[in-house]
Amino acid sequence: MIEVKGLTKTYGSKRAVNGVSFTVQRGDILGFLGPNGAGKSTTMKMITGFLRPTAGTAIVDGHDVTQEPVAVKRKIGYLPESAPAYPEMTVQEFLTFIAETRGYRGHTRLAPVDRAIRLTHLDGVRHQTIETLSKGFKQRVGFAQALLHDPAVLILDEPTDGLDPNQKNEVRALIKEMATEKAVVLSTHILEEVGAICNRIILISAGRVVVDETPAEFQARQPGARLDEIFANLTQSDV
């Protein structure tokens, strides 16, 4: 579903992402790990077509993001970091706008909006403006926006950031449930999360992929050690 080939992004002389390659299949939930500033978000922004790669490309469901960005954007549901949304709109208005840009016009836009609201439990705040929502609700609005068109590929930048433990579990369950027929890439700082829902781990450090394996293999690197200890050992160079 997603084929990332040698993605590179340089800002001036600084290389934020350096030749990142991996593939994600349907049914995969890929956990994207790495210290802050390692290049996780930048990689995601390049796959979703927001940033233009300096070199390399990503192919999403047969479409090259550097050649057909709009076709790629149609396939992807993307939750950017900190879930930006237009603050003056109500949840309903915002999701209706997203539905329209996703090609649902007229009365056909109602069903996907309702479905997204139901899946993310936003019914109670439907007619509230987004600026009045708490962080957790804002995050859910971002999540609703990403899965509104039932995309084949979900890219989630820190989807559980700012949620309370119950909401986190709920979002994880939702991701797991949807992943059966989708390819999911999610970035996170919470290592337990990776163990709980991901079937693959990619760890990037200083813009490079240093680990690409299953959570079981990751644990096997240092049997008995906590995940954060393994993480610390692997990313020492970054600190």
Added chain:
Amino acid sequence: MTQVIPVFKREFFSYFRSPVAYVFLVVFLMASTILTFFVGDWFDSNIASLDRFFYFHPWLFLFLIPAAGMRLWSEEKRTGTVELLFTLPITTLEAVVGKYLAAWAFLCVAIALTFPMALTAGYLGDPDWGVILASYLGSMLMAGSYLGICSLTSAFTKNQVISFVISLIVCLVLLFLGWSVFSEVLEGTLPQSLADLIANFSFFTHFDPFTKGIIDPSDIVYFLSLTGFTLFLNVLVLER
């Protein structure tokens, strides 16, 4: 280009979802009327024409349109929604055109709401309605060009104040090039043809004929091409 529609709708209604629209409308309507009556001495002129009303438009727009346009892209950049917008299946051109048209439609609403001025002139005397309609057309086209510049400058920064100041300066330069005081100085120092050429880039030079009831295609082309050019640069800046 069908994706322009949702972008347009969202942007247009966003003015009315926040106090921006109401503050802008009130200030614009009050300022344009006060200038006409008190600075322009409209009653004393004893002429049933809106000449003195439209005379102030280039100056009013100089401050008010950067105020309305500064948020176009700066706001999206500041709140991060630009990332959302450009990961939706919308091309940069569609987004630029949609947002621009929404802001322009809003300005046209503001200009159209000055209709009581025209009614007043009609009540007090017998104005030339053709001239008034041509002036309204010119005013809306000119507002579009101001807005194109503001849209472009707001794409450079996420700071609305910077966006406002730069828009104001660029618009001010374009105004001054044709302002009678300034162009007389130019004509004194430069050859006539060169001075004319410079004055040709000004809003004044191309707005004036409209207020006299002359709809010259070359003036329309000036405003439309200036707008088109700024929007083209706008797309380039955003895609950079």
